[in-house]
Amino acid sequence: MFRRRRHEQPEQQAAEAAVERQARESGPWDADEPHPEGDRVDLGGMRVSVSEGLDVQIAVAGDQPIGVVVLHGDSALQLHAFAAPKRGGLWDEVRTKLIASVKEAGGTVEVTEGSFGPELVGTIPGEAGTQAVRYVGVDGPRWFLRAVFSGKAAVDSAAAEPLEAVIRDVVVVRGEEPMAPEEPILLRIPGERHTGPAPSSAAQNPFKRGPEMTETR
Template identity: 55%
Template sequence: MFRRRRHAEEEEPAPVAEGAPVPGRESGPWDADEPHPETERVDLGGMRLPIGPGFEVQLNVAGDQIVGAVVLVNESALQVHAFAAPKKSGIWDEVRAELTRELTAGGGSCEERQGPFGPELAAEIKQDGAVQPVRFIGIDGPRWFLRGVLSGRAIADPDAAKTLEEIVRDIVVVRGDQPMAPKEPIELRLPAEARQAVENHAAEEGRPALNPFERGPEITETR
């Protein structure tokens, strides 16, 4: 884990002037504009997602926009979405309350617990006639909010959960400078190499390039 060392004899810091940059944090998820450890990540535009041996990445699509990603590894799944947030306040408290209302209204259940990222929701969702246990985690960053949903083996297996939690800690969010309403999804894009592969495949078969959004694009790494 990347940490900054503090010296016992360090002088007391001067007051931070209003409007000064947000201080660096000791662990991620990271903001693109703050120092963060370099590692192998898939560049999805608004999010840089760490990858590892056996990871499979699927992209969530809303209309013609990529708005989230799912990492599948060892019978566990991590779904992540990044949203815009106000400058001076986080939105996880509000989002958590909304999720609680929606889940209970849909016949599910949820319980607030303390997790490695702070308050989270342990929930059961009714889906296709079955009950699926999931964990909702949320992290407020500088002008952005990252929501993660853990499911599968990671719900009952602490080691599997830790793998997904480490992925969350290594995500880099690229908020950008454009004006965005709070809770507006930060748009993602298909990585350049994946888009090129789709276009090359279409050209070889003598037909128009596939619309990657219609096929649920996947990125798989095996070693």
């Protein structure tokens, strides 16, 4: 997905990328490519679909939003978007780092072929013993999306389907500013981009029904 061959002229790369975009039926999507309209919440660097039964939360470090957490039943999905080089993706490199990190922490992990290509499945130590985990990576044009499944969705394909659908509908907004590879793409909490009087409760909660946006610190 979004990969380019080496030794090709920019015109040929652009033409092949256009054909690939037309052929794809699902994302993750780049904000600059044609993609289906949908009920998504705008988080700045990421637009995430919302639907009945999903609880969408923002993970915050200090005052900075750093990722998105989507809860569904006994399962959770974490989403983080990063800048990537113009040529080549990050997933191969990140996957190698994750393998080393999991093993160093006393967990187990193996590479498998999943819905989005090569991914990692295994176990990591937790407060209540070991827990199952599944890492998915998607390389986009100048961005990389990392998804982490935990709970039932890490081991049960049926439980993972609603959360995989969220990944396929994500829109990544990379922006044009220079960024170092693996630098997090900035997110924002809905309703906090305005200055002046505090927005109304309707503006703070962009969902008409079902999911609720909360902060996870």
